[in-house]
Amino acid sequence: MTVQHRINAYWTGRAPSYDEYVQRPDRFAADQQAWSAVWAQALSAGPLDVLDVGTGTGQAAVLLAGLGHRVTGIDLAEGMLERARQHAAAMANGPVIQHGDAVHPDFPAGSFDAVTSRYLMWTLREPEIAVANWVRLLRPGGTVAVVDSTWFPNGLDNAAENFADHYDHQVQAVLPLATAQSIDQTVAVLEGAGLAQVTVTPLASIFELDRRFGVAPNHEHQMQFLVTGQR
Incomplete structure (x- = not known):
């Protein structure tokens, strides 16, 4: 089983519980409002052609479509894709959900105005190659906008069921941002791909929601960041 197959298997198994957490009714409306504002800040007014890479259950893709953009979401985990298609x-005018590799998206150059991701960078193999490919897909003036955090600065110690079985040392060895100490490491990847005006925005609104409602199991309460760059 390849590294990516191990990652896919983990997220396919996690898909039902992950989606239930994202959709939980106690904070769903607040999350929708806060995340819609994040993506509205990240991208110019649409409608834009947007590729959401590593779309997972489609949370970002659905919100981006709700903002009026024409969205395509891709992922390799079939369990996640099933949930995303349902949403x-x-x-x-919902997003189009397709099977596809975030590292090597199979689209012609200049197909999109923006490439987005949420919680992908830490588990992205070959991030330098991936972001360079995203830049190739952008039209002039296009945007890469990613949301992530430094989830495991002290190593991939996560008590989620089967996490260590899939994210073993072989997997960790090809995920350079998995144990990033600072969001600056993600910034460096975007800048290295030739993106200009790379900007980091701490997501205080999401931090406050996590304070009010609590964070996902086996996670710490910590700041998340929006990182954007322009072609």
Whole structure:
């Protein structure tokens, strides 16, 4: 089993519980409002053609579509794709959800105005190659916008069921941002791909929601960041 197959298997198994957490009713409306504001800040007014890489259950893709963008979401974990398709089908002008590799997205150059991701960078193999490929997909003036944090600065110590079985040492060896000490390491990847005006925005609104409602199991309460760059 390849490294990526191990990652896919983990997230396919996690998909039901992950999606239930994202959709939990106690903070769903607040999350929708806060994350919509994050993505509205990240991208110019649409409608834009947006590729959401590592779309997971489609949380970002659905919100981006709700902002009026034309969104395509890709992922390699079939369990996540199943959930994302269900959410996309439930809305008018929802995102198109496809099987696809975030590192090597199979689209012609200049296909999109923006490439987005949420909680992907830490588990992204070959991030330098991936972001360079995203830049190739952008039209002039396009945007890369990623949301992530430094989830495991002290190593991938996570008590989630089967996490260590899938994110073993072989997997960790090819995920250079998995144990990043600072969001600056993600900034360096975007700058290295030739993006200009790379900007980091701490997501205080999400931090406050996590304070009010609590964080996901086996996670710490910590700041998340929006990192954007322009082609």
